[in-house]
Amino acid sequence: MRVWVLGCGGSAGVPMLGGTDGSGEWGGCDPAEPRNRRTRSSIVVESDGGVRLLVDTGPELREQLLSCHIERVDAILYTHAHADHVAGIDDVRGLNRIAGRPLEALASRSVLREIERRFDYVFQPWSPPGFYRPVLMPREVGLGQEVAIQDLDLRLFEQGHGRSVTLGFRAGRFAYSTDVVRLDQPALDILLGVDTWIVACFQRAAHPAHADLELVRTWSSRLGVRRTILTHMGTDMDWGWMQRNLPAGIEAAYDGMRITV
DSSP: EEEEEEOOOOOOOOOOOOOOOOOOOOTTTTTGGGGOOOOOOOOEETTTTEEEEEEEOOOOOHHHHHHHHHOSSSEESSSOOOHHHHHTTGGGGHHHHTTTEEEEEEEEEHHHHHHHOOOGGGGGGGOOSSSSOOOOEEEOTTOOEEEETTTTEEEEEEEEEEEEEEEEEEEETTTESSSOOOOOOHHHHHHHTSEEEEOOOBSSOOOSOOBBBBHHHHHHHHHHEEEEEEEEEEETOHHHHHHHOOOHHHHHHHHOEEEOO
C-alpha cells in the first residue's frame, strides 16, 4: 500500500492569511523551512492492486494533485463536510474527465446531505459526453461499517471533533484520523495494533476540537502504533521544533510526503 500526503495543514493552512506585510501569519513556524508551508489536509491511498482512494477534496486539490503527480483516482471518501475538506469539490471535474465516468463518493448520510445542500449539482445525473461540472455518485456508509472499494478494504469508525463527528478508517496496517479529539472504545479497538497511523495534531496545547501532542502520544502508546505521523497541523507546530522534540515513533507529515505501508 502507498499513501501520498497531499496536505497536512489545519483549516486555515500555514501560513494563515495576514502578517505584517500580508505575506502570511506563521505563528511559531519558521517561514524559511519549506516543510512548514502546509495546504489543507488530504491524502490519497493506493491499494496493492493500484486502486486509488482520495480522502477529502480541500481548497487546494488541483495544486496538490499536480504537485504529487497524481494523475487519477478511483473514488473519494469524505471524512466530514467542513469547508477545508470539501471546498475543492469543483476540481473533481478534472478527475471525472480522466476517469471518463462519475466517481463514487463515500460518506455518512449527514455528510452526503450537507454536500448536496451546498453543491447540489455534483449529484445530478451525468449526461455524456464530457464533463462541464463534477459528477459524483453518492454511496452512504455507516460508522463502524466495513466497506470495499475493489481490493481496498476499509473499516470505518467514529471520531469526536468538538461539537461534531468525523469519520476515521483503517485499511490493513494503515489508518487515518483527521479532525479528532475523542476516540471511543470501538474506534480504539479498530486501531489497536495498527502499524502506521496518520493522525491530526493541531497544536501542542489542549484544544476543544483537535487532539494535542500529549493526547496523540497517549493514544499511540496505548494502541502500540509503530509509526505515528502527525497531520492537520497549525502554526504552533514548527518543523524544526518537532524534529528536535517528538518522541521516537512519532513524526510530522509534510505536503508531498510519500509513505509505503
